Each structure stands twice: as structure tokens, then as C-alpha cells.
Amino acid sequence: MSPSCAGYYVGMCFAASEKQLYSPSQAPDTWRLFLLLAVTLPTVACTLIYYWSWDRWACHPLARTLALYALPQSGWWAVASSVNTEFRRIDKFATGAPGARVIVTDTWVMKVTTYRVHVAQQQDVHLTVTESQQHELSPDSNLPVQLLTIHVASTSPAVQAFDIRLNSTEYGELCEKLRAPIRSAANVVIRQSLGDLFLETFASLVEVNPTYSVPSSQELEACIGCMQTRASVKLVKTCQEADEGECQQCYCRPMWCLTCMGKWFASRQDPQRPDTWLASRVPCPTCRARFCILDVCAVR
Numbered sequence: 163m164s165p166s167c168a169g170y171y172v173g174m175c176f177a178a179s180e181k182q183l184y185s186p187s188q189a190p191d192t193w194r195l196f197l198l199l200a201v202t203l204p205t206v207a208c209t210l211i212y213y214w215s216w217d218r219w220a221c222h223p224l225a226r227t228l229a230l231y232a233l234p235q236s237g238w239w240a241v242a243s244s245v246n247t248e249f250r251r252i253d254k255f256a257t258g259a260p261g262a263r264v265i266v267t268d269t270w271v272m273k274v275t276t277y278r279v280h281v282a283q284q285q286d287v288h289l290t291v292t293e294s295q296q297h298e299l300s301p302d303s304n305l306p307v308q309l310l311t312i313h314v315a316s317t318s319p320a321v322q323a324f325d326i327r328l329n330s331t332e333y334g335e336l337c338e339k340l341r342a343p344i345r346s347a348a349n350v351v352i353r354q355s356l357g358d359l360f361l362e363t364f365a366s367l368v369e370v371n372p373t374y375s376v377p378s379s380q381e382l383e384a385c386i387g388c389m390q391t392r393a394s395v396k397l398v399k400t401c402q403e404a405d406e407g408e409c410q411q412c413y414c415r416p417m418w419c420l421t422c423m424g425k426w427f428a429s430r431q432d433p434q435r436p437d438t439w440l441a442s443r444v445p446c447p448t449c450r451a452r453f454c455i456l457d458v459c460a461v462r
């Protein structure tokens with residue numbers, strides 16, 4: 163703004179010559195103040211930028227923040243490149259509007275606002291949910307939304323604590339990305355996403371179903387949904403007699419883990435009608451035989 167203010171002042175020297183602006187000592191007070199600001203502000207800005215750029219920008223606030231994590235033999239550049247590398251990975255957690263973006267990578271917890279970048283190292287932060295706000299309406303679903311405020315405090319005194327905000331449905335994903343658990347203030351109840359809530363219920367219902375013993379000749383393979391854990395459920399029609407009802411017998415070998423089967427079950431439901439989920443029937447992901455929750459048996 164200031165360079166154009168100075169230009170404006172010069173312009174006014176000609177346009178309003180009766181005010182004697184060309185001779186600041188005789189100009190009216192407000193105009194003198196205006197000129198003073200028009201000259202001082204750019205000077206301050208330039209000085210600040212010059213100061214920041216000193217020693218390859220080592221004095222810039224962001225460089226100073228990063229320098230807190232630099233190893234003795236390297237500088238803030240090394241930290242910046244670590245942040246960059248991890249930021250490019252697709253498995254990072256990112257949420258929030260552009261003005262208050264929250265990014266969690268394997269090593270870093272960051273909050274990027276318009277004027278400031280907060281950086282903390284995962285291994286020395288404590289996260290605490292300090293507040294939750296309930297909003298009844300969300301534009302993309304008719305389910306209530308819960309916004310959580312999480313306080314990020316570092317054990318290192320040089321690192322300033324900061325708050326991040328996110329939707330409670332993203333909470334599970336954030337926890338997965340963090341190595342340490344998030345603490346919760348006593349009065350805050352975190353409402354899980356409908357999906358998480360369902361998976362919990364699904365698991366507890368399957369637990370009381372009869373179990374299925376795998377023949378000793380058969381070996382359990384990795385779950386084809388996530389490839390992370392072994393297959394742990396088999397669909398066996400147990401809700402009714404074999405020839406009764408809508409459910410069908412599935413002859414597939416155990417191929418899915420409980421979580422993936424629960425996610426599959428949830429994915430076939432109407433998100434607007436959670437009340438119908440538990441009673442519904444969905445096709446087996448492999449052979450399409452219809453099954454209900456009573457037919458999901460844990461393998462032993």
C-alpha cells in the first residue's frame with residue numbers, strides 16, 4: 163500500500179497545490195502524517211525483508227521455526243527438505259480450509275495459516291482434545307457435525323503450542339497417523355463417524371455369532387481387502403434354516419478380515435437411513451450370495 167500512498171501524495175502536490183503539499187513543513191497536519199506513514203512503512207518493510215534474507219533467509223520466522231529441529235551439523239534447510247519430502251507422500255493427513263490447514267506427516271504436525279506456519283515434531287508433542295462444538299447441520303449430509311479443538315503442545319519449551327481444529331469424523335484418521343495417543347479433556351465426548359461407530363457395533367455383534375473352524379488343510383491368507391491382516395471371517399448362513407429366508411449360503415473360503423467385511427457391509431447401506439443398517443442383507447463381496455450380520459462368523 164505504501165509506495166502507492168507516496169505516489170498519491172506526489173500526485174496531490176500537483177492536484178491540490180493550494181495545500182502546499184510540496185513543502186511538507188507547511189502542509190496540513192493530516193497530510194504530514196500521511197507522508198510520514200507513506201515513507202516509514204515501506205522502509206520498515208524493506209528493512210524487515212532485508213533482515214530476514216540475512217544468511218540465506220535464516221532469520222525468517224519460518225526458517226527459525228524449522229531451525230529448532232535442525233541437527234547440530236545441518237541447518238534449517240535439511241529440516242525443510244524433510245518436511246517437503248513427507249508432504250509429498252499421499253499417506254499424509256490433511257484437513258481444514260486453506261487459511262487454517264492442518265497437516266500431519268510421519269514426523270511432523272503442522273498448521274499453516276495465512277501469516278504463520280506452526281511446526282512440531284510428532285515424537286515430542288502431546289495432543290489434547292480441549293473442546294468440542296456441536297453443529298446440527300452440515301451441507302453435505304443431514305447428520306450433525308462435531309468440531310474438535312486439539313491443543314498441540316511440545317515438550318520443547320522453544321516450540322510454541324498451537325490449536326488445530328477438525329471434524330470428529332476425521333478424528334480416527336488423525337489418530338492412525340499419530341504415533342502417540344491423543345488425550346482428551348474429561349468433559350469432551352468425541353462423537354465418532356457413523357462408519358467407525360458401525361464398525362464397532364458390527365464387531366461386537368459378530369463376536370456373539372457362532373465361530374467357524376477352518377479345516378486344518380486350509381491356510382488363512384491375507385485379507386484381500388486390506389492385505390494388512392489375515393482373513394478372519396467366513397460367511398455361514400446361521401440366521402435361518404438352509405432353505406428359508408432371503409439369506410443364501412456362501413461357499414467362499416475365508417478371504418476378508420472383520421474390519422474390511424464391516425466396511426463392505428456399511429458401504430452397501432443407505433447413509434441417510436442408519437436405522438436400517440443392522441437389519442439389512444448385502445451380497446458377499448466375492449460370490450454375491452446375500453448375507454446378514456448373523457451370518458458373519460469369526461474363524462478359529
Ligand SMILES: [Zn+2]
Nearest residue numbers: 385388419422
Ligand atoms: Zn482387511
Ligand SMILES: [Zn+2]
Nearest residue numbers: 412414446449
Ligand atoms: Zn461368498
Ligand SMILES: [Zn+2]
Nearest residue numbers: 401409454457
Ligand atoms: Zn442371514
